Structure formats: C-alpha cells, structure tokens
Amino acid sequence: MNAKNQIQRQETLRQKLHTRGSQLTSQRAAVYDYLSGVKHHPTAEEVFLAVKPKLPRISLATVYKNLETLVKCGAVSKLAYGDASARYDIRTDHHYHTRCLGCGKIWDLDVQEGSELLSHIRPQAGFEVKDYRLELLGYCRECRR
Ligand SMILES: [Zn+2]
Ligand SMILES: [Zn+2]
Structure with a gap:
C-alpha cells in the first residue's frame, strides 16, 4: 500500500465517520489499516x-467499540456466525466467502457466476428474494495438515 493510497483511504474513512458524527482517531485509523491489509476477515481479538x-494503551473493549463504529458508518461490514466471534470485513460490496470449519477463518471468494447461479434457483411460490449469500465451507491449508 503506497502512502498516497493510504491518505486517500483515510480521507474517505474520515468522511464516512463524519456522516455519523464520529471522528477519525488514531485508533480507528489503525484498526481500519489492519483490516485493509489482511487477506482474511479477522475477529475483534485478532x-x-x-x-x-x-497502540500499547488500547484495550480489547476499545477495539470492539471502534470496529462497531466503523460498521455503523458503513466503512466495514460485520460477519456474524451464530455463537462464534463476529468477523470484520473491509469490503462492503456484495461478494462471497470461503469459511474454514477448523479455524473459523473467512476469506473472500472471487467468482463472477453468483448472479447467474441464482437465476437457475427457484424458491417456493410466493417467496420474494431480496438478497443471497454464497459461502463455501471446508478446511484451509493449515487445518488440512
Ligand atoms: Zn482453517
Ligand atoms: Zn469478504
């Protein structure tokens, strides 16, 4: 990530936060930067x-609060899976995931066929489709060892 991109990203983030009456703090910037740089979608603890x-003075509770603020302003999306810890995704567009049943990690799945697949599926009569998700479940390279 070059410096110019980082400045642009921070400016977009600042504007998004501003619409919800929140400020861009160094903690929020650090959380957002980390999410932008990882391939998988981490938990608050990660x-x-x-x-x-x-940021040696930061606590887990603060990280959690900062993540929720980022979710509320639409900069980050939150992936919740029942009782498992929620995971945070820097992407907010419609996209798909692969999820490891061993470690619980989630990665982006880049396929173009999603909407085409959907056109072959017929729900029961009277059911109006508003959204859909495609998720591949399995074991990642580390968990298969
Ligand atoms: Zn795994
Ligand atoms: Zn994702």
Whole structure:
C-alpha cells in the first residue's frame, strides 16, 4: 500500500465517520489499516493483538467499540456466525466467502457466476428474494495438515 493510497483511504474513512458524527482517531485509523491489509476477515481479538504493538494503551473493549463504529458508518461490514466471534470485513460490496470449519477463518471468494447461479434457483411460490449469500465451507491449508 503506497502512502498516497493510504491518505486517500483515510480521507474517505474520515468522511464516512463524519456522516455519523464520529471522528477519525488514531485508533480507528489503525484498526481500519489492519483490516485493509489482511487477506482474511479477522475477529475483534485478532485486530486487538495486531494493533496493540502500535497502540500499547488500547484495550480489547476499545477495539470492539471502534470496529462497531466503523460498521455503523458503513466503512466495514460485520460477519456474524451464530455463537462464534463476529468477523470484520473491509469490503462492503456484495461478494462471497470461503469459511474454514477448523479455524473459523473467512476469506473472500472471487467468482463472477453468483448472479447467474441464482437465476437457475427457484424458491417456493410466493417467496420474494431480496438478497443471497454464497459461502463455501471446508478446511484451509493449515487445518488440512
Ligand atoms: Zn482453517
Ligand atoms: Zn469478504
């Protein structure tokens, strides 16, 4: 990530936060930067462990609050799976995921066929489709060892 991109990203984030009456703090910037740089979608605890070296005074509760603020202003999406810890995704567009049944990690799945697939599926009569999700479940490389 080059510096110019980072400044642009921060400016977009600042504007999004502003629409919800929130400020861009160094903590929120650090949380957002971490989410932008990882390939998978981490839990609040993973984010906490990653930003703590840079921000030694930050707590898990604060990281959690900052993540929720980012979700509320539409900068980050939250993936909830029953009782498992929620995970946070820097992408807010419609996209798909692969999920590991071993470690619980979630990655983006890049396929173009999603909407085409949907046109072959017929729900029961009277059911109006508003949204859909495609998720592949399995075991990641680390968990298959
Ligand atoms: Zn795994
Ligand atoms: Zn994603």
